[in-house]
Amino acid sequence: MVAVSELDAVVYDAAEVVVGPDDDVPGTKPSLERYEDGAVAIVDGSVTAVGPTEAVIREHPPENAETAIDAGGRSVIPGFVDSHTHALFAGDRSDEFAARLRGAKYQEILAEGGGILRTVRAVREATVGELAANLGEQLDVALAHGSTTVEVKSGYGLDRGTELRMLEAIDRADEAHPVDVVPTFMGAHAVPAGEDAGTYAERVIDEQLPAVADQGIAEFCDVFCEEDVFTPDQSRRILETGREYGLAPKIHAEEFARTGGAQVAADLGAVSADHLLRATDGDAAALADADVVATLLPAAAFSLGTDYAEPGRFREAGARVALASDFNPNCHSQSMGFTVALACAEMKMTPAGAIAAATRGGALALGRDDGTGTLREGASGDLLVLDAPSHVHVPYSFGVNRVETVLKGGERVDG
Amino acid sequence: MVAVSELDAVVYDAAEVVVGPDDDVPGTKPSLERYEDGAVAIVDGSVTAVGPTEAVIREHPPENAETAIDAGGRSVIPGFVDSHTHALFAGDRSDEFAARLRGAKYQEILAEGGGILRTVRAVREATVGELAANLGEQLDVALAHGSTTVEVKSGYGLDRGTELRMLEAIDRADEAHPVDVVPTFMGAHAVPAGEDAGTYAERVIDEQLPAVADQGIAEFCDVFCEEDVFTPDQSRRILETGREYGLAPKIHAEEFARTGGAQVAADLGAVSADHLLRATDGDAAALADADVVATLLPAAAFSLGTDYAEPGRFREAGARVALASDFNPNCHSQSMGFTVALACAEMKMTPAGAIAAATRGGALALGRDDGTGTLREGASGDLLVLDAPSHVHVPYSFGVNRVETVLKGGERVDG
Numbered sequence: 001m002v003a004v005s006e007l008d009a010v011v012y013d014a015a016e017v018v019v020g021p022d023d024d025v026p027g028t029k030p031s032l033e034r035y036e037d038g039a040v041a042i043v044d045g046s047v048t049a050v051g052p053t054e055a056v057i058r059e060h061p062p063e064n065a066e067t068a069i070d071a072g073g074r075s076v077i078p079g080f081v082d083s084h085t086h087a088l089f090a091g092d093r094s095d096e097f098a099a100r101l102r103g104a105k106y107q108e109i110l111a112e113g114g115g116i117l118r119t120v121r122a123v124r125e126a127t128v129g130e131l132a133a134n135l136g137e138q139l140d141v142a143l144a145h146g147s148t149t150v151e152v153k154s155g156y157g158l159d160r161g162t163e164l165r166m167l168e169a170i171d172r173a174d175e176a177h178p179v180d181v182v183p184t185f186m187g188a189h190a191v192p193a194g195e196d197a198g199t200y201a202e203r204v205i206d207e208q209l210p211a212v213a214d215q216g217i218a219e220f221c222d223v224f225c226e227e228d229v230f231t232p233d234q235s236r237r238i239l240e241t242g243r244e245y246g247l248a249p250k251i252h253a254e255e256f257a258r259t260g261g262a263q264v265a266a267d268l269g270a271v272s273a274d275h276l277l278r279a280t281d282g283d284a285a286a287l288a289d290a291d292v293v294a295t296l297l298p299a300a301a302f303s304l305g306t307d308y309a310e311p312g313r314f315r316e317a318g319a320r321v322a323l324a325s326d327f328n329p330n331c332h333s334q335s336m337g338f339t340v341a342l343a344c345a346e347m348k349m350t351p352a353g354a355i356a357a358a359t360r361g362g363a364l365a366l367g368r369d370d371g372t373g374t375l376r377e378g379a380s381g382d383l384l385v386l387d388a389p390s391h392v393h394v395p396y397s398f399g400v401n402r403v404e405t406v407l408k409g410g411e412r413v414d415g
Numbered sequence: 416m417v418a419v420s421e422l423d424a425v426v427y428d429a430a431e432v433v434v435g436p437d438d439d440v441p442g443t444k445p446s447l448e449r450y451e452d453g454a455v456a457i458v459d460g461s462v463t464a465v466g467p468t469e470a471v472i473r474e475h476p477p478e479n480a481e482t483a484i485d486a487g488g489r490s491v492i493p494g495f496v497d498s499h500t501h502a503l504f505a506g507d508r509s510d511e512f513a514a515r516l517r518g519a520k521y522q523e524i525l526a527e528g529g530g531i532l533r534t535v536r537a538v539r540e541a542t543v544g545e546l547a548a549n550l551g552e553q554l555d556v557a558l559a560h561g562s563t564t565v566e567v568k569s570g571y572g573l574d575r576g577t578e579l580r581m582l583e584a585i586d587r588a589d590e591a592h593p594v595d596v597v598p599t600f601m602g603a604h605a606v607p608a609g610e611d612a613g614t615y616a617e618r619v620i621d622e623q624l625p626a627v628a629d630q631g632i633a634e635f636c637d638v639f640c641e642e643d644v645f646t647p648d649q650s651r652r653i654l655e656t657g658r659e660y661g662l663a664p665k666i667h668a669e670e671f672a673r674t675g676g677a678q679v680a681a682d683l684g685a686v687s688a689d690h691l692l693r694a695t696d697g698d699a700a701a702l703a704d705a706d707v708v709a710t711l712l713p714a715a716a717f718s719l720g721t722d723y724a725e726p727g728r729f730r731e732a733g734a735r736v737a738l739a740s741d742f743n744p745n746c747h748s749q750s751m752g753f754t755v756a757l758a759c760a761e762m763k764m765t766p767a768g769a770i771a772a773a774t775r776g777g778a779l780a781l782g783r784d785d786g787t788g789t790l791r792e793g794a795s796g797d798l799l800v801l802d803a804p805s806h807v808h809v810p811y812s813f814g815v816n817r818v819e820t821v822l823k824g825g826e827r828v829d830g
Binding site for chain 1: 718756810812
């Protein structure tokens with residue numbers, strides 16, 4: 001007897017199905033493996049068939065599927081994997097955004113109690129339940145914009161208790177929400193008011209990391225390696241200790257100044273090095289040699305008004321490239337589609353390359369080598385049906401969300 | 416007996432109601448007249464009361480209203496007035512966008528039959544019904560992003576018959592769609608293949624304009640005054656003739672090169688001069704003296720990778736400033752919210768100034784001095800409820816559409 005209820009979903013007659021980058025070999029211009037008039041079948045949460053509609057539906061008839069979607073005239077792409085966010089916070093800092101545009105200097109905003117430490121105060125005052133609810137609302141927006149996997153960092157607590165509460169909230173939101181949430185511990189996100197970086201780094205190492213390991217939620221450890229924040233040596237010590245506790249390293253590197261964070265990432269075999277605006281060709285080569293994913297965050301450059309990172313530098317060096325949103329109170333957009341649009345408009349990535357970096361690239365930046373970010377057989381059935389005939393419309397229609405339908409593990413989750 | 420059915424809508428308990436710019440006097444930094452804990456009442460399609468919730472609902476109780484919206488925690492702003500679009504077209508040019516990012520030169524794309532003349536061919540082949548349907552779909556997206564009034568230009572026909580068909584399609588779409596559509600004749604949008612500008616300009620004057628006047632749909636006449644397109648003299652002759660037929664002048668001026676189009680606008684007392692990237696302080700002063708609205712189109716700069724216009728130049732000269740989307744196949748975003756975000760991020764407009772320019776500014780650029788683009792008493796009940804506590808979130812949440820509910824003339828029209 002055939003258990004027909006196993007067939008979660010069939011999406012068919014799509015103008016195109018984007019399976020994934022046709023080549024993960026670094027250093028080449030990525031193009032996409034795609035089927036025109038394509039279909040995807042999802043059984044028990046995973047892609048079981050992808051190809052021309054006729055072949056797929058012969059084996060997996062839509063009438064047997066829990067969810068059958070006629071995607072005529074539409075493009076089907078893998079769900080976005082947003083591998084770098086600070087999506088868990090409390091409070092509202094839009095007034096600082098407005099104040100800056102009225103001419104206030106960043107130092108004035110800090111002097112009035114604004115900036116990251118304002119978010120830290122608000123997060124310290126929030127309960128785990130409030131934090132989880134905040135994150136849930138942000139994930140709703142991310143999902144509506146096509147993110148099916150989202151990394152979320154702690155780092156607005158800056159003390160042991162609040163960092164643990166943030167990770168607990170991330171875990172609860174993951175349980176409650178269809179989006180897959182990937183938790184990263186980032187106690188070393190900033191230096192708390194009135195402390196010095198060296199002393200605080202030791203507290204991250206001695207007080208926070210053992211407790212985080214004991215809690216058992218976080219998967220990655222991240223550090224903000226930057227002038228006037230944490231030095232490469234402090235970053236290295238924190239990430240090494242994290243690794244001893246089983247947390248894979250990630251690092252914010254070479255954003256405003258070139259301090260050597262990329263080399264730390266290479267030395268430690270970090271999963272990713274992120275930002276990289278000031279990285280050199282040598283840094284790119286080091287990342288490529290150590291198989292560290294170069295994660296670029298164009299929305300951060302857009303919102304801060306800085307230059308953009310140069311994706312060509314990393315591709316030419318042979319490094320793999322990811323795109324992520326960097327969603328946070330200072331870079332307030334959950335839209336991976338807009339990140340893709342910026343990557344094309346401002347960093348001159350091709351639409352195919354940007355989509356690959358925002359899906360498969362993001363998965364690699366989270367150490368997921370199980371097909372996440374693709375629609376290959378065996379991958380989780382995480383896909384987007386666009387209200388457009390091609391993936392090119394994601395960046396072409398900048399500022400407009402082209403995601404019409406979202407499946408997560410083969411289940412329809414778009415409200 | 417009180418005719419309670421007259422009360423179309425009451426929106427109450429809003430975190431803020433933005434009424435409009437508190438000052439239309441040019442040359443000042445605009446700020447917004449707003450009420451915290453505010454409400455709006457709409458009777459017979461028009462705003463009849465705006466102010467503190469308590470005062471408004473005492474006279475206009477929500478229980479008597481056709482539509483009652485508890486806007487607790489939300490911002491209410493006037494509907495966007497998008498005063499410059501080429502939203503009526505046929506065909507799909509996303510492949511050219513991708514080709515450019517793969518390194519194709521614009522000249523190669525033109526040589527392969529791409530560019531604006533490709534759109535012209537597609538439009539010439541479409542029926543009025545197909546064109547009206549295309550425009551209806553674009554207006555759906557515009558409305559979902561908060562545009563309640565949208566100007567649409569002809570100009571992909573470039574011959575009398577097709578230009579008239581485009582205007583007919585614009586008129587049909589206006590009839591069928593909740594958005595107020597404002598029709599502009601722009602036969603002089605480009606020079607048809609194989610013709611020279613001077614000869615074609617004469618045909619616009621002798622063949623097209625009389626027929627357009629006779630048809631009686633178009634309200635404005637627009638010309639693309641630019642190097643290698645139409646000269647200032649040709650532009651002036653076309654716009655003067657249009658004005659004789661009752662079509663108020665608008666002009667595309669000083670976008671890629673400074674050719675003198677702004678001065679033509681000033682001389683003719685045009686309603687608006689649009690683009691203005693290369694305008695000088697003298698041009699700005701001329702526009703201000705002649706009361707021509709300076710319409711800035713940051714999305715065009717974003718998609719073409721050019722510099723941005725400088726709003727400060729026009730404000731300092733005392734000119735009124737509008738923001739519009741320039742939505743067209745080469746600048747493929749209907750989102751006025753994103754235009755506002757770009758105005759802040761790239762042109763350093765304040766959120767208040769950008770919202771004012773995208774609402775009241777747009778209305779002035781369409782010659783609407785009847786309160787359109789505001790929520791003052793007597794204005795049409797066109798308003799947006801945002802899923803955010805302040806108008807600042809429109810640009811703060813770049814790339815994300817914060818419009819939750821749209822009322823047009825007091826009726827709920829958001830799907």
